[in-house]
Amino acid sequence: MTAPHASPPQASPPRGSRRWTLALVSTAGALLTLDITIVNIAVEDIAADFRAGLADLQWVVGVYPLVFAALLLPAGSLSDRLGRREVFLAGVAGFTLASGLCGIAGSPEMLMAARAIQGIGGAVTFAPAIPLLVSAFPAERRASAIGVFSAxxxxSAALGPLAGGALVEVFGWRSIFLVNLLPGVILLAGALLRITAPPRESWGGPLDLPGAALAAVALFAINYAVVAGADHGWRSADVAVAACAGLAGLAAFVLVERRAAQPLLDLRLFRIASFAGAAALSFLTRVLHLGPLAYLVLWLQGMLGYSPLETGIRLVALSAAVIVTSLAAGRLLGRTGPAALVTAGFVVIALGFVFLAQVGAETPWTVALPGLVLLGAGSGLLYAPLMTVSVSGVPPARAGMASGLVNAFFPLGTAIGVTVFGALLSAQVGAALADERLRTAVEAGRFAEVPATSLAAARTAFADGIAAIGLAGAALALVGALTAAATLRRRASPATPPVPAEEKADGRHGR
Known part of the structure; x- marks a missing residue:
């Protein structure tokens, strides 16, 4: 089997082309990230329009980032073989088409299916984004370009609730998807005209299709087990089957990747403590940052009665804090090192969740305000350092693979966070409310359907669910802080896992 090889050095595109590439790729990244958070603000309207339950809402929110995460690694390998600009264009086209399908969905099932197609398009768009920037910019300018892309x-992720609130308030929930159509068309035209096609980086060897298929099956099965367990009961047959399928899929994936000549994921990277820690912490960051957002929206809109726009305005505190600390994190990283900065970020998040745990049946939204600020501030401190560690702590030949894996963990963490925190909320509400119809309405934030005689109990049950999310989030954040202190180096430096002799001989390593 022919080993992949790097293309010979070629001149960087002209400065104007670089700027267009940065602008177009960053715009695409903003759209893809926005679609992870913007839908949270519309969950109550979607639930009311379709009379959907909590499980349906969890899938509407979670299926996009789940599919996105599952396909990032294979999409990256595909872009190396078929051409990064070509794959980027295909992804933008697919994402734009799926956004239109979401906007005209007539049922929760159709909306979920369209969101899954969005996830496919999102992964195919996002996977070649960083490599396109690397190809467009000389070495001394790449860090700055990637920093702009990340910021x-x-x-966009932080401002999703505000943008979504304004759109839902004025045009209805379908507008949060239809608004992607015009930018998608502009991106397609701009990429065709302005992005210079870089050389393909890999010519030999097939895509690791067995690994890609097993990863996707395992991720879907595990996520279904968690969602269905909260809704149907943890002992139900479908939950047991899904959990077994997920665990078996993961085991098979590990076996396939260990034997593959050109694996989708080089498992030897996990021997590097800093990389393994960064990968796990990237997943946990999204669990804690975006996992509880849907339920905070349901609390503000459903229980407290704020409109989508009013809810978005109240969540600006979280959004603004993320933006401020994200911009500061790059400068702080050089002074403190990744271990101290990431540890501090998780401690700040833990304090934020402690404030969220103070929510009660009759408390105003301002009780959660310090928690929203701290949750945003801590999250903003984490993204840049974790991405830096994941790339700088591995051999250069594995940097793209490492970046792809950590990027995959971000949307996966969102999907699992929505599910896990939803299970906590459901457990609290279910323990307090015996009537199934009442429980279903309260879990989905549909307080307008709650009889006056049951309203006080419903408010107490839902507030207890938010408080439980706060306590669980604080505990998970402290685990993150301890993990960061134990695994991340004080200063990121390249490390090299053992390389088989045959790989050294055929020249794959270090290229």
Whole structure:
């Protein structure tokens, strides 16, 4: 089997082309990231329109980042073989089409299916984004370009609730998807005209299709087990089957990757403590940052009665804090090192969740305000250092693979966070409310359907669910702080896992 090889050095594109590439790729990244958070603000309207339950809402929110995460690694390998600009264009086209399908969905099932297609398009768009920037910019300018890309993505994720609130308030929930159509068309035209096609980086060897298929099956099965367990009961047959399928899929994936000549994921990277820690902490960051957002929205809109726009305005505290600390993290990283900065970020998040745990049946939204600020501030401190560690702590020949894996953990963490925190909320509400119809309405934030005689109990049950999310989030954040202190180096430096002799001989390593 022919080993992949790097293309010969070629001149960088002209400065104007670099700027267009940065602008277009960053805009695409902003759209993809925005779609992870913007839908949270519309969950109550979607639930009311379709009379959907909590499980449906969890899948509407979670299926996009789940599919996105599952396909990032294979999409990256595909872009190396078929051409990064070509794959980027295909992804933008698919994402734009799927956004239109979301906007005209007539049922929760159709919306979920369209969101899954969005996830496919998102992964195919995002996977070649960083490599396109690397190809466009000379070495001394790449860090700055990637920093701009990351900052735009963080800002779009943080501003999703506000943008979504304004759109839902004025045009209805379908507008949060239809708004992607015009930018998608502009991106397609701009990429065709302005992005210079870089050389393909890999010519030999097939894509690791067995590994890609096993990873996707395992991720879906595990996520289904968690979602269905909260809704159907943890002892139900479908939950047991899904959990077994997920665990078996993961085991098979590990076996396949260990034997593959050109694996989708080089498992030897996990021997590097800093990389393994960064990968796990990247997953945990999204669990804690975006996992509880849907339920905070349901609390503000459903229980406290704020409109989508009013809810978005109240969540600006979280958004602004993310933006401010994201911009500061790059400078702080050089002074403190990744271990101290990431540890501090998780401690700040833990304090934020402690404030969220103070929510009660009759407390105003301002009780959660310090928690929202701290949750945003701590999250903003984490993204840049973790991405830096994941790339700088591995051999250069594995940097793209490492970046792809950590990027995959971000949306996966969102999907699992939504599910896990949803299970906590459901357990609290279910323990307090015996009537199934009442429980279903309260879990989905549909307090308008709650009879006056049951309203006080419903408010107490839902507030207890938010408080439980706060306590669980604080505990998980402290685990993150301890993990960061134990695994991340004080200063990121390249490390090299053992390389088989045959790989050294055929020249794959270090290229």
């Amino acid at each position: 735009v993505g963080a800002a």
